[in-house]
Amino acid sequence: MKKLVSLFALLGLMTALVACASAASSSTAASSSSAASSVPEAASSEAAPASAVSETSTECSHTLVAYFSCTGTTEGIAQKLAEQTDAALYVITPAQPYTTDDLNYNDNSCRANQEMNDASARPELGGEEINLSPYDTIYLGYPIWWGTAPRIIQTFIESHDWDGKTVYLFCTSGSSGAEKSLHDLQNLYPDINFAAAKRFSANASDSDISGWLDSLH
Numbered sequence: 001m002k003k004l005v006s007l008f009a010l011l012g013l014m015t016a017l018v019a020c021a022s023a024a025s026s027s028t029a030a031s032s033s034s035a036a037s038s039v040p041e042a043a044s045s046e047a048a049p050a051s052a053v054s055e056t057s058t059e060c061s062h063t064l065v066a067y068f069s070c071t072g073t074t075e076g077i078a079q080k081l082a083e084q085t086d087a088a089l090y091v092i093t094p095a096q097p098y099t100t101d102d103l104n105y106n107d108n109s110c111r112a113n114q115e116m117n118d119a120s121a122r123p124e125l126g127g128e129e130i131n132l133s134p135y136d137t138i139y140l141g142y143p144i145w146w147g148t149a150p151r152i153i154q155t156f157i158e159s160h161d162w163d164g165k166t167v168y169l170f171c172t173s174g175s176s177g178a179e180k181s182l183h184d185l186q187n188l189y190p191d192i193n194f195a196a197a198k199r200f201s202a203n204a205s206d207s208d209i210s211g212w213l214d215s216l217h
């Protein structure tokens with residue numbers, strides 16, 4: 001009898017592990033405004049493309065933090081958010097990493113500015129793909145580029161089915177707020193439930209993040 005109980009316990013554990021593994025495994029992974037010709041407010045141009053792919057929390061979670069970050073600022077916030085929400089973490093990786101020159105917004109013809117000036121630009125995704133279906137709450141993060149979300153966020157959004165998901169946007173910037181990116185993405189994707197958006201500074205503390213999370217519920 002004892003053996004039978006242990007067998008059932010083992011089977012239960014295996015089922016739970018398979019459920020979590022499928023949530024973390026692959027399938028498919030990834031606003032409109034135009035780049036102004038003047039310099040964006042207080043921006044940084046150093047480039048150290050965020051390193052690769054997905055990583056998950058230790059527990060089976062239905063919450064995902066997906067982010068794009070070129071110089072690590074948004075990445076720092078994303079990591080804190082994932083910790084506090086016990087979420088899986090996913091890096092939105094461009095197929096072609098952004099170099100320092102690509103991000104030099106003082107140069108009108110730099111790659112980032114060209115993309116932001118072209119409403120149809122959809123920078124290709126690289127890295128490991130992600131299946132969003134196990135997640136019902138998604139925190140989607142990005143740096144503000146020319147007041148709004150970088151085009152690769154559109155690539156990511158258009159690569160997935162967002163039906164039934166609640167999406168919280170977060171961003172970092174030199175000084176611009178999150179409102180315009182929220183508004184732009186809501187206009188572009190009216191069927192997606194963008195529930196809120198928050199801009200964090202580079203040095204946002206754990207309590208800045210928990211304060212925002214508390215305000216959402």
Ligand SMILES: Cc1cc2nc3c(=O)[nH]c(=O)nc-3n(C[C@H](O)[C@H](O)[C@H](O)COP(=O)(O)O)c2cc1C
Binds near residue numbers: 040
């Ligand atoms: C092409 C480009 C455009 C930017 N535009 C703005 C802007 O409009 N407003 C702003 O406050 N910061 C702007 N920034 C600064 C970034 O939003 C800021 O440095 C951000 O925290 C970088 O995040 P990351 O390190 O995760 O890439 C811009 C930066 C780049 C590269």
